[in-house]
Amino acid sequence: MLVNLFYCLREYGVPVSIREHVDLLSALDAGLAYADQEQFYFLARTALVKDEKHFDKFDRAMTAFWSGLDSLEGLVEASIPDEWLRSEFLKQLSEEEKAKIDSLGGLDELIKKFKERLEEQQKRHAGGNKWIGTGGTSPFSHGGYHPSGIRIGGEGQHNRAVKVWEKREFRNLDDSIELGTRNLKIALRRLRKFAREGAADQFDLDDTIHSTARNAGLLDIKMVPEKHNAVKVLLFFDVGGSMNRHVKICEELFSAARTEFKHLEFFYFHNCLYESVWKDNRRRYSEGISTLDVMNRYGSDYKVIFVGDASMSPWEIVYPGGSVEHNNAEAGQTWLERIGQSYHKIAWINPVPEKQWDYTQSIGLIQSIVDDKMFPLTVKGLEQAMTHLAR
Amino acid sequence: MKFQGTKQYVATSDLQMAVNAAVTLQRPLLIKGEPGTGKTMLAEQVAQALEMPLIQWHIKSTTKAQQGLYEYDAVSRLRDSQLGNNVDDIGRYISRGKLWQAFEAKSPAVLLIDEIDKADIEFPNDLLLELDKMEFHVYETGETVRATHRPVIIITSNNEKELPDAFLRRCFFHFIQFPDKETMTEIIRVHYPDIKEKLVQEALEVFFDIRDIPGLKKRPSTSELIDWLKLLMSDDIPDTVLQQRDKSKAIPPLYGALLKNEQDVQLLERLAFMHRRQS
Numbered sequence: 001m002l003v004n005l006f007y008c009l010r011e012y013g014v015p016v017s018i019r020e021h022v023d024l025l026s027a028l029d030a031g032l033a034y035a036d037q038e039q040f041y042f043l044a045r046t047a048l049v050k051d052e053k054h055f056d057k058f059d060r061a062m063t064a065f066w067s068g069l070d071s072l073e074g075l076v077e078a079s080i081p082d083e084w085l086r087s088e089f090l091k092q093l094s095e096e097e098k099a100k101i102d103s104l105g106g107l108d109e110l111i112k113k114f115k116e117r118l119e120e121q122q123k124r125h126a127g128g129n130k131w132i133g134t135g136g137t138s139p140f141s142h143g144g145y146h147p148s149g150i151r152i153g154g155e156g157q158h159n160r161a162v163k164v165w166e167k168r169e170f171r172n173l174d175d176s177i178e179l180g181t182r183n184l185k186i187a188l189r190r191l192r193k194f195a196r197e198g199a200a201d202q203f204d205l206d207d208t209i210h211s212t213a214r215n216a217g218l219l220d221i222k223m224v225p226e227k228h229n230a231v232k233v234l235l236f237f238d239v240g241g242s243m244n245r246h247v248k249i250c251e252e253l254f255s256a257a258r259t260e261f262k263h264l265e266f267f268y269f270h271n272c273l274y275e276s277v278w279k280d281n282r283r284r285y286s287e288g289i290s291t292l293d294v295m296n297r298y299g300s301d302y303k304v305i306f307v308g309d310a311s312m313s314p315w316e317i318v319y320p321g322g323s324v325e326h327n328n329a330e331a332g333q334t335w336l337e338r339i340g341q342s343y344h345k346i347a348w349i350n351p352v353p354e355k356q357w358d359y360t361q362s363i364g365l366i367q368s369i370v371d372d373k374m375f376p377l378t379v380k381g382l383e384q385a386m387t388h389l390a391r
Numbered sequence: 392m393k394f395q396g397t398k399q400y401v402a403t404s405d406l407q408m409a410v411n412a413a414v415t416l417q418r419p420l421l422i423k424g425e426p427g428t429g430k431t432m433l434a435e436q437v438a439q440a441l442e443m444p445l446i447q448w449h450i451k452s453t454t455k456a457q458q459g460l461y462e463y464d465a466v467s468r469l470r471d472s473q474l475g476n477n478v479d480d481i482g483r484y485i486s487r488g489k490l491w492q493a494f495e496a497k498s499p500a501v502l503l504i505d506e507i508d509k510a511d512i513e514f515p516n517d518l519l520l521e522l523d524k525m526e527f528h529v530y531e532t533g534e535t536v537r538a539t540h541r542p543v544i545i546i547t548s549n550n551e552k553e554l555p556d557a558f559l560r561r562c563f564f565h566f567i568q569f570p571d572k573e574t575m576t577e578i579i580r581v582h583y584p585d586i587k588e589k590l591v592q593e594a595l596e597v598f599f600d601i602r603d604i605p606g607l608k609k610r611p612s613t614s615e616l617i618d619w620l621k622l623l624m625s626d627d628i629p630d631t632v633l634q635q636r637d638k639s640k641a642i643p644p645l646y647g648a649l650l651k652n653e654q655d656v657q658l659l660e661r662l663a664f665m666h667r668r669q670s
Contacts, residue, residue, distance in 0.1 A: 021561055025417060030415045032408070050559035052566040054424060165573035201453050219470060226453075259553065285608045 005065050010050065016048045023047045037066070091159070148287050231390075232263035234298055236277065238308030240269045241324075246351035249377055250307060253349070255354035265298060271312045272332030273339065274323055274364075291335060294344050303345040303389045307377070309352045310366040317365050334367045348372055348384040351377040400429065401570075401578045409565035410437055419504075419522050421559070423665055424567030427612030430547040433567075434503035437545065444496060447503045448489035448544070450510045456517030457503075459490040463531050477526040481531050484531050490521060491580035494538035502542045508551040515558035523561055570613060572599065586624060599641050603649075606658060612647040619648035 002025065009016050024047040033039035041062060200223040207222035218235045235257060237250065255266060267277035267289065276288035281368075315322040317332045340346060347367060350357070354376040357363045367374045373388060375381040394410045396402035402410070410433075413420035424428045438445035448459055478484075487495075493502040507515060521527045525538035533562070546562065548554065560639045570578060574597055579591050594616070602610050611619075622645045640661055650656050 015556075017560055023418070023563075027412050027416055032412050034416060038404070039408060042405040043412055044564045045405070046412050046420075046565050047411040049554075050421070050562065081631045199453060219466070219473065221466060227572065 004068070005044070008065045009058065011062045012064070014049060014054050014057045014061055015112070020048050021048075022318045061369075068110070134290075153242075184246060202226050230273060231261060232298070232302045233257070234264070234294070234302045234304045235264060235266040236304070236306045236308075237266060237268050238271060238306070238310075240270050242309055243351075244313050246377070249351055253307065253377065263302075265294075265302075267294060269308075270325060272323070273306070273315050273335045274326075274328045274332055275330065277333065281364045291338075296341065300343055300345060304339060304343045304347070305347070305385070305389070306348040306370075308348070308350065309351055310363045310374070311349065311352065311360050312362045314361050314365055317362055317369075333365075333369060337365070340370065345389045345391075346373055347389055348374040349377050349382065349385055350374055354381070394437055394440050397440050400432060401574060401581055402433075403547055403570075403574060404598065405569075406433075406567065409563060411564040414441070414543050416563070417452070417541045418579075419541075419546055419562045421546045421548060421562040421564045422567060423548050423550055423564070425569055425610075425612050427614035428567045428569060429505065429613060430567060431505055433500055434505075434545040434547075437543065438501040441501070441543070443498065443543065444500045445506060446489050446496070447495045447502060449505045450500075450507050452509050452511070452552075454514070454584045455573050456510075456514050456521075457488075459518070460521065460527050460536075461486040461488050462486050462490055467610045470557060473476050477492060485529065485531060490496070490518075490527070492527060493542040494536055496542065499540035500542045504544065504546040506549060507546050508548040508554070512552055515554050519557060519561065529667070569602075573618070578613060579617070579620060583620060583624065586620065590620075590623065594623060595608055598649070601643070601659075602643060604658070604662070607650075608652045609650075609655065611651075613650050617643060622648050623633075629663050 002021070006016060006021050017038070022364075027033070027039075027043055027047055033043040033238060036069075044062075045055070045058060049055060053172065081117050133157055150220045165238065180355045202224050204222045207224070211220040211222055212218065235254075243250070254266070267321050268280060273291065275291055277291055280287060312324070313322075316324060317336075320328050320329060320331050321329065350363070352360070352363070355375075357367075373385075375385040393407070394414065395407055407419060412418075414437075422433060424430055429458065434447070435445060437443075462485070464486065468481070470477050472478045488504065493500050522544065525541050526535060528535050532600075575595060575598075576591060579586065579595075598616050598619075599612065601607075606618045626642055626645065641657075642663055646656065646659070650659065
């Protein structure tokens with residue numbers, strides 16, 4: 001059962017497995033949700049989706065799944081002989097109502113009109129006196145007051161439940177991606193530098209033997225703190241414009257970097273670094289962070305990585321006021337050089353293939369600003385960059 | 392027995408469903424959500440509602456999965472042997488962890504594994520079999536501990552680390568969303584049944600206004616609102632003070648309960664200042 005739902009979810013990219021599907025089925029078997037779409041939705045979500053970043057995909061899949069079912073409903077109705085319905089329907093009507101139907105041109109006419117309007121109408125509708133929907137006085141509605149109304153499937157509960165997933169409240173959470181980032185992670189791993197920090201909670205065998213021996217054989221335990229990856233990284237991402245065609249690989253890099261470094265701070269910029277950067281791309285204009293603040297806040301022990309295609313017109317780098325988006329008081333070059341003075345280890349990672357670098361003047365400019373520490377965004381280039389940063 | 396929230400805890404219908412599904416199918420329930428939306432409290436309330444004892448396991452960055460099962464104190468045993476005591480009974484040097492306690496409880500218990508994301512990245516992987524089969528092996532004594540009653544396991548996470556897929560597959564998941572105004576009013580009612588209607592209304596307006604300010608480092612959440620209301624009530628601040636939501640005096644009274652970060656307070660002051668200058 002519900003195999004369609006399972007495949008529908010997978011089609012929408014919700015990572016469900018058979019195990020979870022079986023869970024859902026056994027939950028249904030236990031009677032946790034019965035004949036209630038909303039309850040079913042909550043149950044399915046809690047059993048099938050394991051991360052809020054997938055909630056939005058799940059909501060969309062649910063919409064598709066239910067609309068598929070709705071068309072199925074029509075199928076069932078269509079397969080019931082027309083006369084049955086008609087006779088049942090006519091039986092429910094009073095003489096007065098029958099007269100009204102006749103005034104509209106008879107039952108056949110009514111059904112024909114219904115079909116026409118259904119085609120005409122694109123959206124769900126409630127209230128009013130013409131469109132098909134809920135309430136209202138149109139002949140074609142559910143829960144309405146028109147004497148010759150045709151009732152259309154669906155209960156009140158149904159509408160409410162549909163709203164829950166049609167709201168798509170979790171859209172914002174769907175910003176990360178799961179990918180085969182293993183290669184990138186392994187490359188980034190070169191930057192690991194282990195240091196012992198924090199509480200002494202590991203048994204130090206060598207020291208214990210040593211000090212026990214000195215203690216005339218009486219046990220003297222020695223502990224050391226555990227090793228942690230102590231590398232600190234500032235990541236600046238170029239977004240928008242020409243970077244759009246590199247989005248996928250950059251996302252991969254980003255998600256790999258996030259899991260690899262414990263101390264990772266990331267910021268976005270556009271084309272070239274200027275006086276402000278931002279952390280949330282949707283709020284870039286309202287929540288800019290001053291680049292100076294970033295430099296003051298994160299000490300020189302941070303390693304700086306720029307990710308950008310460095311492809312722009314040269315004056316965006318060289319001249320004050322050259323930015324395509326705003327009037328910058330100081331040239332991008334000045335800001336890049338400032339970063340260069342504050343931090344000792346800088347690398348620029350460029351998603352543009354290395355062979356094409358020579359054809360873009362601005363790439364050469366940036367290269368000279370960052371002392372030729374520009375590396376292509378390939379596994380090999382990343383390895384080189386990390387080796388440079390780790391040195 | 393179905394969980395439907397308690398007198399002190401408002402559970403939305405999706406949360407109820409998640410808890411009931413996890414309890415019925417005896418699966419661990421993973422709870423995520425903004426800090427202060429009542430993740431930890433959920434476990435206490437589930438325990439209370441289902442009348443089960445609560446066993447809490449708070450995770451720290453140094454916590455190891457093994458500590459939840461048992462710890463073998465080899466050092467005491469070595470010391471005892473040096474002092475000439477009989478150390479043949481290894482069981483004496485094994486102390487039981489929280490998981491063991493939950494497995495061996497006389498009646499089904501609620502086990503809270505709090506803030507699992509604080510632990511090492513491998514921590515959840517080390518608990519896979521234990522949570523799945525609800526049993527584990529004690530190597531030192533050779534015995535296998537099996538759950539007499541499968542405990543209700545509630546796990547909370549603040550999303551500091553991603554949890555491995557294999558672990559997630561074994562859990563049910565629920566994301567506590569930030570409550571809307573209606574639910575929030577209900578929550579406040581539960582905490583302060585005789586609070587003035589007016590005060591709640593005004594306070595909620597101020598509260599949601601503050602939450603909407605872009606760029607706050609830590610947006611105030613339910614627990615902060617509850618604390619703030621408590622202060623407002625104990626100080627008996629007239630609700631007219633809250634009413635004058637003139638942007639130039641944007642700092643609400645007793646803001647310290649809402650904003651936990653001096654940068655956020657500064658931001659608010661700056662906004663107020665800008666409004667004053669504009670007008």
